[in-house]
Amino acid sequence: MPKQAVVPDDFTKPYYDACNQGKLVIQNCKSCNILQHPPAPACRECNASDMEWKEVSGRGTIYEYGVIHDCPVASLQADQPFNVAVIMLDEDQGIQMYSHLPGVPADEVPVGSKVEVIFEETPNGQKVPEWKVVN
């Protein structure tokens, strides 16, 4: 899927640098030890600003999915219809990531299946997390 190029800023650079190294990191609050995604300058639970990036296993479960037939992003429209699934991380089922589930036909998503992270290169070379079903 021809995703848009991703341009990290100072705040998201550690997340995307980790992707380029084949690692998945998630923001963690040092104060209350709760993972947070998407990242933010402060913890949404306790408002502390003492945040760190924590490497996670890159394993998860497909929670649910939708099939996109009318996509607002121009670069993806040629590939309609396509899946967008929500992945729940094994470390914390409250943390979600989106996935196109490469290789899974549209509307044939095995909800509840285990998945593993892979990293997909966007047009400017920046890698982003994607997910594949574990057979």
Added chain:
Amino acid sequence: MVTQNAPDSMFRTQEGLGLWEHRGKVAAVGVGHSLTSRRWDGKAETSVGANSITALRQAIADAGISPDEVDGIVLDPGTTTGAHWQEGDPIPMDVVNAFNPSSDPLDGIAKLSAEWILKNMPELTNVKFTMNGTGCMSKAIVVAAQAVGDGLTNNCLVLKGWHNLEGRYYQGGANAQQGRPGLAAISSLWGTPASYGTALQFAAYCRKYGKTHDMMAPFIINSRRNGLLFPEGFWAQNRPEGLTEEDYLAARWIAKPANLYDNDIPIMASAAYLFTTAERAKDMKQKPVYILNHVSSRTRARSLTPTLEEVEADTARTGRMLYEGAGITADDLSFENMYDGFTLFHQFHMEGLRYRGVQNGEALDFYQTDISIEGPNPVSPSGGNCGSGRTRFWMHTDSIQQIQQRAGARQITGVKAEIGVSGGPMPLGGDFTIWSSTPG
């Protein structure tokens, strides 16, 4: 004068607060609407500013008071349906100069301030209070109700206007670019349309409770039917077309399981209400509709998008807060007018309210029964966004008109309209009001 956003202290967001301190002491009396249109044609007289002036003047006249009695305005300064004025696009100075402009040339065209309204409604000579209820009419209503109750204003106009420009919904800006900033990419890179989150929750709902998308058809048909009985609405005014089950089931997908009719059509329109004290309302032209309570959800999803479990927990909490502050129970509701844009979350609002005893997972079965305005269990008698276009205010206008017994062909007849509930937009993050024919 620069209008401020309403402070957090004006919103009732917690359980355990008891009865609302102004229960039955604030009333809605006047209603005003502009005409609707699909998109702006570039003329001054159809701009969001002009539409809003029309709606405001109608609301004042409908209440039967003199404009110089109005002492407050609460509005949502945002007016976009998703179409933004692109940076660098030429500003139509003929439109700007057709009015008394504020310091921002897009004021009255692609946004709306209380200052612009006051510059262009010289008859409003005694407005001392202005405040922004930023978000939508649901929030502006809550702010105005609290403001009147707190004595900040006695005769308060409540306004929401919408502009809609040429071009497809949300398809410009960052979505048309080659690149995406890092933080935005985390949620936007996968190309989900606006209804995706709701579609996802609905899919989880169907999976959990064994329901199917086609079970939504009676709700869609009922909503369009009610909308066509709404003379102020878009479909009634511009395209008086009913919907059949076949139409609904054959509609193209947007984000499956959300199809075209589960999404609402962006339009231009403005609506205004006149709120006042219960005491002053007695002498006005229309029957007062008393506000028994208002509550707000400020719950945020834990991660990218709310799960079904988060939605169910929060809508139930909203229902409990509404009843607690109003001093009523679900059995007291004559009708419900909860938000429906997107249609696939209306059942979450209904189930959270336990409307007619409907529990989690039961609303789609309830849709297969008589939910019409003639029956004992009217569902969305306004027709909502599905029935009249994307404004997020039909439900409020209808609730006021139902209780005033002047909803015309849309008047519910299977049950007397005495207490109703309206509000939205989203199940997580909305503002809700209980309306009543008596002060309690």
